[in-house]
Amino acid sequence: MVRIKERYLLVNILYPTEIGTRPNVPDVVVINQPTTDQLTPVVLLRGIRAEVANLFGDYGSGAIEGGSLSVKYLSQATSTFILRTSRSSYRFVWSALSFINSIPVKNGKPCIFRVVHVSGTMRKAEEEAIRRARDLIFAAQNGQNEP
């Protein structure tokens, strides 16, 4: 039996444009602030598909077509999501994510998508997400930057 190989991308949404505007809040908290609730999995997928089509044309859109791209988890509170793509096309998706400059909703805030983990199984991506969330809390408590 041949498995369909996949890649899970764990992505953080960062908001660097507001650093320094709030003097009492540490940088970590400002950068990792919550995302707007308008960003639903459907909207996010549409944004990524559009960017892939923009960058890689029909070939790219074809590669991520057929249910191979989906949002497995999206948390607006921690600005984190997990994407599933096929292994052959994850680099397209990843570079499309690097090219996105704002949240793909109407009047979206400027942001940066940072892929923090790539793994072959959902479980490892989830564990990493939990670890990162915990580190983030500690970092915010200490008022220091992420290690």
Added chain:
Amino acid sequence: MLYDLNIAWSPTTSPDELLRTLRFSASLGYDVVALNHTISPPIPPQISNPIPEFPSSPSSPPLPTILRRATLLFSDPTQQHRIPQLASTYDLLALRPQTEKAFQAACLNIQEASLISLDLSARLPFYFRPKPCMAAVHRGVRFEICYAAVLSPAADARARATFIGNVAQLVRATRGRGLVLSSEARGVLGLRAPADVVNLVHVWGVPRERAVEGLGAAARGVVVNEGMRRTGFRGVIDVVGVAGRGGEGRRKRKNGGEDGENEGGAGANSIVTAAGVEGEQQQPPLSKRQAKKLKAALRKKHVSGDDEQKQA
């Protein structure tokens, strides 16, 4: 250690935006960044370094180590006699050749610059031929790929295509060797995390391990070389601090060493010559055995000296 050797700076850059960029690059994990000042061809008669310095204090938010770099738009290879002075005022010097002749000269002749930074998003009036490119790489000159130009929303499809084509050509000519990846970010949105950058250039045709090298080892090589060239003597000896009197000399030397470390490890692998000579007389770190040996040798000398005097 991760390096980003190009963050755009100009006299009109607002300090707030600059500080924001630096803080964000620290939080993305970059350890050393260079602020870049682009200079157009007539080099001003009075060369000064206008880039502000950022003193580090424990209370301020963490910033990466900041170097100051100049990029000279270089079109006429006959006008290079002032480049050494320019190089000495900045921590790094890069050239941006505009013509084929200038590119050749930058690859083969010019000693002071260790980076060739091309504007890859515009059509270049020359091809990258493997011979001069490889000669440059063997000489220690690195080629720079600046990715922020394509990432900004202002970039049109044509510029992106040209950029990717140029990167592919450059990789073909150098076989992926001697590349340095840097952002040339004009604002905070031009920066990307190291892993994202590696993936991007991998898609554009740079081998993955070469890309990792371009963010770390290759960039470090440039910084360390330039640091040695400015503080050291022929790359062999590095003076990291001058000995004062007694214990003061020691303290100074220690501080100097740390400064060297901050400048990208310039002092780390150099020979320290300025060990306080006078300092050693005050507190001799000799063992008893060594002291005895020394005494014996001194006595011998005295005796032989006396003999010689008698003979005379």
